Amino acid sequence: MNKKPLARAVSLAAVSLGFCGIAVAQEAVSPSNDEDMLIEEVITTGTPGGTGMRKLDASFSITTLSDDEIGKASPSSTADLLKSIPGLWVESSGGVSGANIDVRGFPGGSDAPFVTVSMNGLPLYPAPTLSFMENSSLFRVDETIQRVEGLRGGPNPVYSNGQPGLTTNFILKEGTEETEGRFKYTASDYDLQRADALLTGKLSEDVYYMMGGYVSSSPGIRDAGFDAEEGHQFTLHLTKELDNGKAGFYVRDTKDTGTWYLPNAAFLSTDYTQVGPSNRKVSVPVSQADGNGGTETSWETFDMGEGRGWDGSVAGAYLELDLGNGWSLTERFGLTSGNADTLGFVPNGAPVSLDSLTDQAVTTISGAGLSSDTQVQQFGAWVVRKDIEATTNDISLSKEWDSVKVTAGYYTSSWEVNEWWSIGNQKYYVLDHDGELIGGTADDSELSGELACNTDVEVYSCDWKYDVDAVGDASENAFYLASEFYLGDFTFDLGVRSANRETNYSVDHGERNGVFTTYKADEDGFAYTAAVDWAFAENMGTFFRINSGFKFADFDNYREFGDSYLAGSDLIIDIDQYELGYKLQDQDYSLFATLFYNETQGMPDCIIGSTTCTRLETEALGLELDGKAHWGAFTLGLNATLQKPEITRGEFEGNQVMRQPEYQVRLSQNYDFTINNIDMAVFGGVSRVGDRFNDSENSVTLPGYTKVDLGAAAYINDITVQLAVDNLTDEDGITEGDPRDPLASNVRHILPRNIKLSVAYDF
Template sequence: MLVRFACSVAALTCSGAGLAQEMAAAVASPASDFDAIIVTGRAAGSEMRKAEASYAITTIDQQSLKLAPPISTADTFRRVPGFWVESSGGEGSNNVRSRGIPTDGYSSVGLQENSLPVQYDGALGYLNADQSFRVDDTIARVEAVRGGPASIFSPNSPGGVVNFITRRGTDTPGGAGSVRYTFTDTTAHRVDAWFGKEIAPNLGLLVGGFYREGDGMRDMGFTAEKGGQIRATLNYDDGDNSVLLDVRHLDDRTPFYLPVPLTFNSDGGIIAVPGFDPLRDTLAGSNNQRVAIKNVGGPFDFDLTEGSHTQLTAVTLEAKVRMAEGVHFETRNRYRTSDILRNALFPTGNVDTIANYRTSLLAQARAGGLTGATGIQLRYADDGSAVPADANGNGLLVQGNFLSASVPLDEIISDNRITATVGNHALAAGVTYAHSDFRFDRYMGTALLDVRGNSRRVDAVAVDAAGAVVGRVTDDGFLRYGSLFDNAGISTDNIAFYAGDEWQLTPEIRIDFAGRYEKLSFRGLVANKRTVNLGDPTTIADNNVTTFGDGYVRVNQRYDGFGWTVGGNWQFEPNMGMFARYTDTFRLPSAGEWSGNPTRTDQGKVPIKMGEVGFKYGASAVSLFATAFWTKFERLTLTDWYFDNATSTYLSRVAIAGSETFGVEAEARVRPVGWFDLGLALTWQDPNYKNFTYTDATGNPVDFSGRQLIRVPKLAVRLTPGINLFDDRLRGEVEVEHYTKRFADIANSQPLPAFTNVNLNLRAVVTENVAAGLNVSNLFDTLQLTEGNPRAGSFVSGDAGAQYFLARPNFGRIIRASATVSF
């Protein structure tokens, strides 16, 4: 709660306010956070107010988290200017970009828990950092740094770092907690709970977590969300020395939502395909929840109900010890062991008419040796009934990949530093070491599907002129078994040395500078691959099954990089200041890039340059943070994976390019009267590729320099008007978000239309210890596309200009109602 948070931030000893006062604070108009003490983006041990920071930082307090609980980790990022967030994938494996950074997932944005990475490399193949973390009521506040010094004090985070800071038992000396029940109209039930108490002088205990079950944010036809998280924290804090032991266990299954079929109306507007609701339907679902995919040695049991299944235990030990006056030793250590399974149905290839598919399937039949074929009959794989020409009211088919990827990861991260205050200098020097062992196992089969919610597999039978069967193009709906296979085991070691100085030159002027040197080495084995024929003479689906080849390829790579930053803050008034910063940093390659291609030589250190100038003002009626920024990537390896329908296999091409972005971001809040306030978060940027040239498959040169970065809007605006009524016992907010046109591919050949989204948030104090909440996302139930279909090609989309195409929209209207009991 806000009152407890204020006690902990100011390092006061307080027993907590009355429940009525705390509940009122939980729904009151957001107060200025200008004086909040920040810990993210710096290494020094001295206290620093947000007003004094020489970089752009956004803070999200417990009040905001309670008013609008994020649906996913990525959903939290949407509140931060400078970030472009695609949270349409569900609760994990989403994409986050900051300030025009041209990479997906969490490859350039760090995700931290209590100032330590949730996952050292947040972009391992099929294992984004958000799969390893869930937001629940044990989170006290969030701090988000864009650009600036983030990459100096945190790994793999040139675009910024978002730090989730948890509650402590010592924050509530007299003991406090809450239980919250949430019901979602998508038939989901969730319980969040926590309790914290000081069990001895300066010694606190906290336990909490969540559990939920639900059918998913799209209609999967089965219980798609099931699981939870539990955390136990023991901490000691006497104001000068502190120790924290935190154990978090996560066992949770969630679906991974993928693109859906769409088409155009006569005016060129994007609309639904008949028989398919793009806001609520998914091609995955109950008709394919358990499928046997033939493989060498026996069938592969594909279980769609597993979804993205994370089983993770993380043990964190932190300590801060006073060594001398003004000198402290700080250590943060985390051991994490996890099993991550990701099963999903990835629609791929082209959405096309049954007639056109018959033609292409006939060509495949003849190419596969069924030379006597003159026609194709289509039957449903589950019952053998004929597929009508107008099936589902649309008469369309699409291919889909039943893909299973397993990425177990064991990891140790240790960050150790010495901080000292010497005169006007706040000094810090430290070393971070990380070791990880991960495996990567991937298997896939490609099937033919009809276009409906919870699609059915379709069999294609080749017949001769007399109608006699001459063979089967598919088997149980599968066009190709073993269309993708990988097996790898890789160990990584990272060691980084960093140091920084925050120098209070005058009472108004502070300059800071810091540097980081990091070395990465990894080694491992990646299986060779071959294709085999499983030997069924009646079908060509098993003729080219990819599987283990002869032995393994050894990988052994080393990279290093040095980065530095210098910034200054001029606080010419206590509530007003300016800052400027220049950063020359890097991003080292991800070991996961070698899991499927052990002999690649195109990877290397990515040099990154960033500059920013900011203004900040904070008062009771108005607060404003505005930053102009510049980001330049000088060398980036971009890989275009695209699916070839004819062979049911992935093809790839690589280009080395750069990017450059100029932009402005701002966040502001206006409070003209006590009962009304207006929040603003705005980002305008001009993100372009630089030196993007390559040779296409036909040998022709291609130049995409100057094209707008893929899927990033030039303008993103978020307005949040809010009202407070009945002596601050009721708060209501409307979030209005607008995003301008984006492109699904680097060629900018497939535009994604601008859209406006509206959300509604209400929270009310019912009694002294009971609160109620209502959250409605996508209030007007509008179609909002966040990405196209990457499997159609990210350089040049194969869906561009097609009558039917695949894209991933935000979810339709979702209503969440909650009741919270505090004690």
Template structure:
């Protein structure tokens, strides 16, 4: 009985054990089925880790992001097949199907695409993000768009960006880029490098140069060629903290890098500018990997170009090119890039055309839009600024000769726990040598009434003390010897004209602008990023040092005929005794070495900055930042002018010791150099709140206060030590508010951005003379304030798979809150006074900018038609007249001849319309150099006067053949 009981208990326990064991097996089996883990790694085509990529199990809420080494893991997955969706900004989203469990790590490669890159923002933000998530006003010109354009300059690429006004009418260099109504410049001379004062032109995230002004404009060293991958254009407040000394905007030209496989592009471009003047250009770029792992790549590219220009003076207006290269090594969590550039290029700029009718501007009778008055390239000569100085050669055919040698090193590294560090360093040596002729005014014959400027009053012992010059003046064509003009003076004010047949009854009076600038420059930017949860913190420092040797002056004054490709005028005076005095060089120059200024200075710039981006809930993102700027100009200056003449040399006949060669008699005395130290400190701030309505829509509001130190032209402006002592300028201050609504879908996007911008501390100083003291002086600075209210609209509509329309519209109302300036009156300081005007106009700033570009693209061909409209703008601050509105139509057609060969045909300015972009008043020199002084009453008193106009460039044709090796 007991035995049976024991057996029964044992059986029961055995059964229970089996049940427990079976249950445990089932649980283990279930856990194996429902708690699997999947591990993987996200990489790019160069096997580099992609950090922060999104990895989502399709059809579920399960997801994660890749870590510092690109690795990720997904837990609690069911056994079987799952589909993963992997995405990252700038890369095409990839879906992969994998089995769970996997014995090895899943490797997923993402590929960059142009379409994805269009959505990516790297400029104007401290962290890379999609455009829909970025609270900045930014537009991108992609590689696809770049292939269809035929820009006249690097700046010209920006002309269809909303809120941006580009004046590229002068040629390939010396352009203007202004943003949201910031002041522009009425170029009378040929130095417009301050046309980039409020913005930063960048290459791969660093400014082209620390400096603007004084012939050191960034576009002298910036070229768009085969190296260019895309352009990112930021307008508005975020630039105050993400860029150095650039409150108006950032324009970043991003370069190509090599890929894992060898690729090359050869481009030949031939065309005609101004209808018939030939243009030739060749680009070559190639790159690939250098090792088996394909984690070391290279890219080399450059161009050579020669063109006669739209207005041909008899010698090439653009001649030269550049080479750029980079070497990239990627490694776990980062990369290092070594890059370099060599540029050697000569560039000319276009001058004014004679115009009539202020209300409806027309080229004066007898002239056409392809005429040029830049002067003969034969006018070469040697001159000196002062008697014991070196001899300098002036050669107009050398134009603006720009050179740059640059080398840089960029480093990026991501660490565990959310840390990332990057540093970008470059050293460059830049130089610009100017040999430019530009028109100061147009004179007319009738010497009895007006006199040829500066001829009868030429500096010489005969005229310095009021002694009448007696004799016969003869004006000849220096190239042909034909005599155009002859007049005899028998006593002061008594003339007798025997010959008067100058072409078009007039002559050109101009200057030979001689500038010699050398810059050694270091730029370095360090950034440290820290990811804390979903917040990103950025700490950074920017350092720039520019050592500048800056010589500026006038090689002399020149006279030439008033006609297309003018001939120099040879002027001489024959005394009654038969002695001949040569007033000009054989090629029309006189008063050689008339002005000189020399500055040796160092510009030091140090910025420290901080930025934070943090989500607030699921919909809001807050970003804000500060930037502290320290700018210093320290150096020595010496300046000479006609108030410091070398009288002994003058009476001795100049530095050639011949009193009968009058053109070299004027010589200057070297002054005692003076030193200066100008320091500017400022703090900028910007903050924005972005609200993401959904994945396709968002709005943001941004408030910014940015400051800007004076440029180098303001530092080198003082002509005497005394004026230098009080010509200290306050930093310019920009206050900006912008609100934006963004819609972005697969077939449509729209960005609407109302803005308000106020610019204060706009300094003005007059350069005046005191004939009693026989000196020149600068008046103390006075300040103005202006504001601009407007709205920007940018849209891109994909109407069908092949048909697309892109458009931009800017409406703005720029006004001066108040404008202060000096009225220097008569020579001397006694009657100098400050005038203040309220609600003055902002000159040359259009109220309407509009462009629309429909395009049609297939696998075989593409075509587009771009129409751009620029509204009317005030001619000067006091509304003497309005510059007429103008438009331009550009056409492009591309055809893929084979898989590797592509042809593009472009017509710029199809209808050959000319818009006036700059002007000078009638009346000749010196009135021509003072457009701000021209009044409405003067215009009404002489409505048929001939005045000078700088215009957009005439029609041009280009054919481009590209061959891709891959």
């Protein structure tokens, strides 16, 4: 089968948004059989210049989710939605923000260093992770989203911000010829109150609008006892159809925060959270220079109930032109600005009984009336303020001949951070929701037995405190060149990228004394990808791809590896990947299977809060499965990742990469039926996750677990009623242990059972 004519037809049908763009067109029609047409998805992610192609023709691993699939998933956060993409390990148990997301056995363990979240084709923030801020925290899912695609590996290292791991792209809905809209109200068994609205239409000839958003409030799935999760969002998207293309503009304003859920004592219930109405206000020490070469401390009051979230805006514009004679131009520009703060109670060590404290002053300051066996624990009031800005531009020019296409592009971005931290700050609290403060910071003289401080490791000492005052800016310029050509049933593609990043980062950390260390870096990187795709049948094919990419150092790496960097280390992480894929898609079934192998070199592995860091080398061999089968009104979906991620060099050689399971499998189902002329659906899924290890030393095993979700929907004329039950059996699965003290009995559970009920009216 020669894919070239079909690729052209699909390109005309797709509404392209460049490399990371996704066609608004939901399906393409294969011309192979007029009587039995094959309905297929159109994707543009990972294609040079954003040319639309059938998913069946893609020579890379890509998963697509429609707005209907997003709605039925009823995710608790953006990260929670990403569990639908194979090849990912997602820990969304931290609340509405602050997930940990790992990709294909790449080393990680915190935040999401190899995940880029894009909207309408541009990354929200060019650096995928800063400490206490990963990209999914900057995005909220609502009714304005048309579609999301997740591309793993493949041509990722060459285009956009050069992410070698996962690029997820959320595409906004567009205006319609006729005025249409939706209003949806959602409630839950945890007192969620949420209203969503969407309106689309036509402003004038060839000018269309889409606008929508939400207002939301709840105490949280782990009930804080006050409205700990509050948010609102508004999005506007304008498009203009041109004689030879399209132009668009969008802006999204968001303010949405929620409690930061942390690892806590393993014996506590899964709906426990320490923060409550009485203890949320905390005085936190903030150190600063005293003007005489020393340090002085002042005290400020903060609200731990703020948790984690995003208060900012994302705006962008794009232009797509057909210049004639095979030439096309795509231009995209984006701007992000706002605050991504983190506040919460972080446990320090294991719980103990009150009578373990020998200094009576500690127990009588505010602990009068408590029994001697009352469980107490040290919690640190951590405060991290981050003010971020970013601008991004991506322009590409393509020329297409009968059997060859060449695309040249230029990507440029700049971003800033202004941040300060006060973390540590441990004090004793009653171990209970809204547990009261019972004493001040302890030291060795105030403790005995099992509560004694470990002074050999600074991070474990009971009075540990760490401050950061920093400002940084970085810019990246990259040129990329891609070509593809067609020879019978074979498609060959090749892409290269040459990038330069300049970084300036000034930081005063530890006990702030007004002495700033400034790091300056000017680094170059080269990435490439090459693939061959063989369409050996009308409905199936195979591909082989190699790529070599890299991850530049971000601001935090200079702070953590300052001595190493000044001694000449470039701090760049290198990644090589190999993929062998099989693709099958027909009317009633599809299967996309990808065998992958990757190697990484140079990933930092640090004890949180200390200067103890190493750099890992790893490898991973694995298989991704993404399948779907239809039997009449019944649909069964398969999402599976089988892998062996291993540390291959250094102190932990031979150990499993931390926190990632060797297998995870999700089976989803949907059954459509009619009762009394009312269309209905029952849907759900069963997920099984294997054992993991909490750290690179593999000292603590995190046991596997099984999670069940269930939902139902009824469609009554223009009204949709949906009930969604997450974690139906109330499984107490563990996503992580204590990253600061692996041997402490602190764990973070998956979210407990929760139920959402929504009613939507479409007009």
